[in-house]
Amino acid sequence: MSNIAKAFENGKAFIPFVTCGDPDLETTGKIVREMVKNGADLVELGIPFSDPTAEGPVIQGANIRALSGGVTTDMIFAFVEQLREDVSVPLVFMTYANVVFSYGAQKFISTCQRIGIDGLILPDLPYEEKDEFLPICRQYGVDLISLIAPTSEGRAAMIAKEADGFIYIVSSLGVTGMRSKITTDISKLVSVIRENTSVPCAVGFGISTPEQAKEMSQYADGVIVGSAIVKQIAEHGKEAAGPVGEYVGEMKKAISV
Amino acid sequence: MTNPKGRFGIHGGQYIPETLMNAVIELEQAYEHYKNDPDFVRELNELLANYAGRPSLLYYADKLTKTLGGAKIYLKREDLNHTGSHKINNVLGQALLAKKMGKTRLIAETGAGQHGVAAATAAALLGMECVVFMGEEDTKRQALNVYRMRLLGSKVVPVTSGTATLKDAVSEAMREWTSRIADTHYCLGSVMGPHPFPTIVRDFQSVISKEARQQILEKEGRLPDAVIACVGGGSNAIGSFYNFINDKDVRLIGCEAAGRGIDTFETAATVNTGRLGIFHGMKSYFCQDKYGQIAPVYSISAGLDYPGVGPEHAYLHDIGRAEYVPVTDDEAVDAFEFLSRTEGIIPAIESAHAVAYAMKLAPTMDKDKIIIVTISGRGDKDCAAIARYRGEDIYE
Numbered sequence: 001m002s003n004i005a006k007a008f009e010n011g012k013a014f015i016p017f018v019t020c021g022d023p024d025l026e027t028t029g030k031i032v033r034e035m036v037k038n039g040a041d042l043v044e045l046g047i048p049f050s051d052p053t054a055e056g057p058v059i060q061g062a063n064i065r066a067l068s069g070g071v072t073t074d075m076i077f078a079f080v081e082q083l084r085e086d087v088s089v090p091l092v093f094m095t096y097a098n099v100v101f102s103y104g105a106q107k108f109i110s111t112c113q114r115i116g117i118d119g120l121i122l123p124d125l126p127y128e129e130k131d132e133f134l135p136i137c138r139q140y141g142v143d144l145i146s147l148i149a150p151t152s153e154g155r156a157a158m159i160a161k162e163a164d165g166f167i168y169i170v171s172s173l174g175v176t177g178m179r180s181k182i183t184t185d186i187s188k189l190v191s192v193i194r195e196n197t198s199v200p201c202a203v204g205f206g207i208s209t210p211e212q213a214k215e216m217s218q219y220a221d222g223v224i225v226g227s228a229i230v231k232q233i234a235e236h237g238k239e240a241a242g243p244v245g246e247y248v249g250e251m252k253k254a255i256s257v
Numbered sequence: 258m259t260n261p262k263g264r265f266g267i268h269g270g271q272y273i274p275e276t277l278m279n280a281v282i283e284l285e286q287a288y289e290h291y292k293n294d295p296d297f298v299r300e301l302n303e304l305l306a307n308y309a310g311r312p313s314l315l316y317y318a319d320k321l322t323k324t325l326g327g328a329k330i331y332l333k334r335e336d337l338n339h340t341g342s343h344k345i346n347n348v349l350g351q352a353l354l355a356k357k358m359g360k361t362r363l364i365a366e367t368g369a370g371q372h373g374v375a376a377a378t379a380a381a382l383l384g385m386e387c388v389v390f391m392g393e394e395d396t397k398r399q400a401l402n403v404y405r406m407r408l409l410g411s412k413v414v415p416v417t418s419g420t421a422t423l424k425d426a427v428s429e430a431m432r433e434w435t436s437r438i439a440d441t442h443y444c445l446g447s448v449m450g451p452h453p454f455p456t457i458v459r460d461f462q463s464v465i466s467k468e469a470r471q472q473i474l475e476k477e478g479r480l481p482d483a484v485i486a487c488v489g490g491g492s493n494a495i496g497s498f499y500n501f502i503n504d505k506d507v508r509l510i511g512c513e514a515a516g517r518g519i520d521t522f523e524t525a526a527t528v529n530t531g532r533l534g535i536f537h538g539m540k541s542y543f544c545q546d547k548y549g550q551i552a553p554v555y556s557i558s559a560g561l562d563y564p565g566v567g568p569e570h571a572y573l574h575d576i577g578r579a580e581y582v583p584v585t586d587d588e589a590v591d592a593f594e595f596l597s598r599t600e601g602i603i604p605a606i607e608s609a610h611a612v613a614y615a616m617k618l619a620p621t622m623d624k625d626k627i628i629i630v631t632i633s634g635r636g637d638k639d640c641a642a643i644a645r646y647r648g649e650d651i652y653e
Binding site (some may be wrong): 072128152 | 262270271272273274275276277278279280418419424425428431432435436437438532533534535536537538543545547548549550551
């Protein structure tokens with residue numbers, strides 16, 4: 001049984017995202033602990049990439065800030081190791097294929113297992129290319145998370161059947177970032193997924209308000225929020241842990257009632 | 258040379274967001290259908306002949322040959338095509354394909370502006386909307402081309418993210434495509450990105466070597482000893498090489514932009530300084546740091562200023578079929594001026610990288626040897642930048 005399943009045991013899961021090293025790892029550590037304290041069920045830790053092609057301007061900014069601050073994959077591994085001393089919720093890395101490939105897939109994924117990373121989200125690794133990392137991920141018990149998009153017509157069942165950990169439902173076309181409205185028929189996507197797997201699914205991309213989170217949680221098992229959190233970190237910098245924690249609390253409450 | 262998953266050896270593939278997968282699958286299916294459709298082929302050939310001005314000349318550069326005192330040099334004159342570069346070959350093919358697929362809008366990335374201008378031209382001709390993404394840095398280096406695209410009815414979006422050059426323009430065009438797929442075709446300008454782009458663009462550009470092979474046989478009664486072309490992503494080079502790949506005695510030489518030198522960080526020579534990676538939809542060689550962060554590359558040429566290379570070039574390098582040599586800014590600028598003075602032909606600064614290597618190679622070869630150099634584009638767009646490089650400030 002995947003450790004990630006634990007995140008979906010306390011009602012609907014709230015899954016916040018944070019870019020490691022934005023603005024520095026010490027702050028990231030405070031933010032993650034505050035998120036967990038306020039009800040985060042699983043935390044997505046971004047490893048920054050120079051050219052994040054699936055991200056909108058907000059998360060692009062976080063990537064630039066983190067890399068300018070000098071953070072590296074090795075520093076993030078050491079950071080997670082330390083984080084794991086007191087943080088027990090499931091943790092997944094979200095980064096780009098080249099960060100894993102360039103480090104050496106075997107070395108990267110075995111390190112994930114050693115330091116307690118439960119899964120890996122790579123937005124530029126579709127179903128057709130997953131064999132690049134999947135055998136190694138399965139060898140080390142690190143779940144390679146599958147994404148399903150509004151344009152996945154005729155593909156959702158195929159993807160769902162082989163999914164590990166949880167399924168990341170991309171709510172909208174385009175890149176990450178806050179949206180005033182989500183127009184995709186999420187319930188339809190979820191019903192295709194349900195017919196093909198018992199793996200839980202969470203919706204992300206564009207969700208920022210408690211109302212949106214509540215609506216999405218009616219269809220899916222969890223809600224993922226990135227840009228709305230990163231925007232607060234951009235605003236508050238080293239003092240972001242407080243406001244982010246408060247926000248996570250509000251969002252978790254919205255999907256719990 | 259392509260297997261069904263779009264691999265060239267270990268290179269290529271489709272490393273893109275799930276959101277785009279059905280779009281590239283649809284594109285592959287449409288291309289497989291139309292590439293053998295007699296009406297499509299006729300329509301494209303008609304455009305290439307009567308609009309783009311093909312076939313392009315294979316010109317014997319007598320004065321250049323005699324000045325260098327070695328192998329006979331022929332220039333494949335892609336600079337004489339409508340819009341002034343080889344980019345029109347690919348763009349007419351893709352725009353026509355997009356139209357058959359029911360798309361009404363083209364998006365494109367551009368570095369020097371040659372592909373952007375070609376895309377804007379095809380869009381104007383075929384009555385399609387067109388948006389071109391161009392690094393802000395490049396909009397300054399190539400201001401004239403920005404104006405040309407606008408004149409042709411396209412919208413030019415300056416890209417400010419990252420290094421504000423070609424790679425960022427590609428990233429931004431990809432981001433735009435994920436947000437609007439139904440009516441939009443991403444008209445990629447080089448033999449890069451996810452499958453099927455490297456194959457489609459290569460096929461449309463292979464007209465260069467199809468003609469050159471026939472032309473040299475007519476003029477010389479034999480094949481050349483070497484074919485030289487510049488390589489950024491590598492579209493004019495693969496087009497120049499493709500129909501010679503099976504002719505084992507023809508040396509294929511790609512000239513990479515070394516910028517200030519391959520021993521400096523200010524270079525864009527991917528095969529010479531990069532290593533294997535996954536970026537912009539493909540596995541290939543990339544300039545990157547130890548953690549896989551893509552390097553901020555540099556070249557005087559906005560069109561070669563890209564940290565990767567097309568997967569088929571990476572493969573031709575791996576199997577030793579093609580050679581990839583670095584050419585510096587200084588060498589390219591010298592060649593730009595030298596070809597202008599000796600032959601009265603002003604090459605694009607990109608193409609000048611190929612001329613520069615020919616200037617080194619020709620004198621080392623016997624007089625009965627033959628070199629074909631592809632002049633991928635004309636250099637009018639570069640005059641102001643080269644003047645500045647030489648310390649002269651002129652206004653366009």
